[in-house]
Amino acid sequence: TADPAPDMEGVTAALKAAMANGAPGAMARLTGPDGVRTRAVGVRDRVSGAAMDTRARFRVGSVSKTFSSVVLLQLVDEGALELDAPVNRYLPGLLPDDRITVRHLLTHRSGLADYTDKMFAQTVPGFEAVRNRVFGYRELLDLSLAEPRTTEPGAAYKYSNTNFVVVGMLIEKVTGKAVGREYERRIIEPLRLRHTSYVHPDTRIKGTHVRGYLHPDEAGAPLVDSTEQTVSWAQSAGAIISDPADLNTFMTALMTGRLLSPRMLEAMTSVTPTDATNTRFYGLGLRRYDLTCGTRVYGHTGTVQGFYTYAFATRDGRRSLSAMANTSNRGAANTALGGTLEAAFCGKKPA
Numbered sequence: 627t628a629d630p631a632p633d634m635e636g637v638t639a640a641l642k643a644a645m646a647n648g649a650p651g652a653m654a655r656l657t658g659p660d661g662v663r664t665r666a667v668g669v670r671d672r673v674s675g676a677a678m679d680t681r682a683r684f685r686v687g688s689v690s691k692t693f694s695s696v697v698l699l700q701l702v703d704e705g706a707l708e709l710d711a712p713v714n715r716y717l718p719g720l721l722p723d724d725r726i727t728v729r730h731l732l733t734h735r736s737g738l739a740d741y742t743d744k745m746f747a748q749t750v751p752g753f754e755a756v757r758n759r760v761f762g763y764r765e766l767l768d769l770s771l772a773e774p775r776t777t778e779p780g781a782a783y784k785y786s787n788t789n790f791v792v793v794g795m796l797i798e799k800v801t802g803k804a805v806g807r808e809y810e811r812r813i814i815e816p817l818r819l820r821h822t823s824y825v826h827p828d829t830r831i832k833g834t835h836v837r838g839y840l841h842p843d844e845a846g847a848p849l850v851d852s853t854e855q856t857v858s859w860a861q862s863a864g865a866i867i868s869d870p871a872d873l874n875t876f877m878t879a880l881m882t883g884r885l886l887s888p889r890m891l892e893a894m895t896s897v898t899p900t901d902a903t904n905t906r907f908y909g910l911g912l913r914r915y916d917l918t919c920g921t922r923v924y925g926h927t928g929t930v931q932g933f934y935t936y937a938f939a940t941r942d943g944r945r946s947l948s949a950m951a952n953t954s955n956r957g958a959a960n961t962a963l964g965g966t967l968e969a970a971f972c973g974k975k976p977a
């Protein structure tokens with residue numbers, strides 16, 4: 627069946643709703659059989675007043691988890707490690723439970739607590755305490771291991787950044803290379819993602835970029851410019867910088883089999899429900915959203931101080947959408963931004 631024509635007025639309305647809910651600006655880029663469509667509203671810089679720009683770079687937060695998952699699954703494809711092997715086989719003694727497997731990390735079923743819950747319990751103080759800090763992977767894992775486990779290994783889905791910190795440790799152990807080098811060698815260079823980088827622990831976003839604005843917990847308190855930070859609290863769980871075009875190229879390349887074997891892509895897109903709505907699912911470092919028109923889209927979301935991101939593609943890779951609002955700690959803005967998916971992939975509602 628023909629793809630429904632995207633509802634670009636609906637995309638614009640979702641971007642404006644994100645602004646109405648506290649984002650200084652928002653943008654979206656849809657790549658499809660009829661070419662590229664972009665929309666931008668508001669500003670990428672509140673001081674200069676520079677308009678939001680769909681060629682500008684920003685922090686993608688946990689969309690980084692899909693990049694990390696691709697690297698690890700390529701290593702599985704190459705026989706360097708096994709999905710159902712204990713993590714401790716490759717990192718002896720690292721985890722307190724030999725039953726936690728590589729697959730448990732990628733599916734958020736390890737039971738390892740998420741250290742960011744406590745780290746960011748108070749949004750702005752938590753952010754200010756870490757924005758210039760450089761953490762070692764081991765430090766982040768120790769923060770998690772100081773907390774009780776959330777589930778028996780494999781027993782339930784419980785999202786945790788810690789899982790993708792350990793994925794980063796596995797990548798570096800198995801390859802002997804820094805994780806940023808593996809992103810470049812295996813994804814960024816082959817796909818020519820010219821505006822995608824992993825610059826940890828540098829705090830700057832190079833080139834034309836969006837400034838991010840964090841809402842404090844206190845109602846009415848002024849926005850905090852959170853653009854510059856090391857993102858060392860996340861690293862392989864959330865420190866990638868990219869732009870809308872590169873994210874669409876990445877998700878389309880992933881879905882069209884340019885990055886993984888058919889068997890591994892099948893494993894990555896094999897999902898389980900993450901909530902009771904039965905429309906949100908998680909595979910291996912990859913989300914699946916089932917939209918109201920029956921279209922299933924695969925990708926990831928991101929929340930990093932000052933930036934909300936959605937980056938999704940259809941299973942055949944023919945259509946991809948990335949959307950960003952330059953704020954965070956404002957759930958209503960994130961939900962509004964998510965409205966771009968229905969508008970872009972399901973098109974106009976029947977009159």
Ligand SMILES: CC1(C)S[C@@H]2[C@H](NC(=O)CCCC[C@H](NC(=O)C[NH3+])C(=O)[O-])C(=O)N2[C@H]1C(=O)[O-]
Pocket residue numbers: 686687688689742746747748749750752785787840864927928929930931932954955956
């Ligand atoms: C599962 C998520 C939502 S959280 C996870 C990761 N982001 C973080 O862990 C940052 C959490 C604190 C962000 C901060 N919030 C607070 O400090 C609240 N006190 C804000 O809104 O800027 C990411 O990205 N993932 C999102 C994802 O995968 O979509």
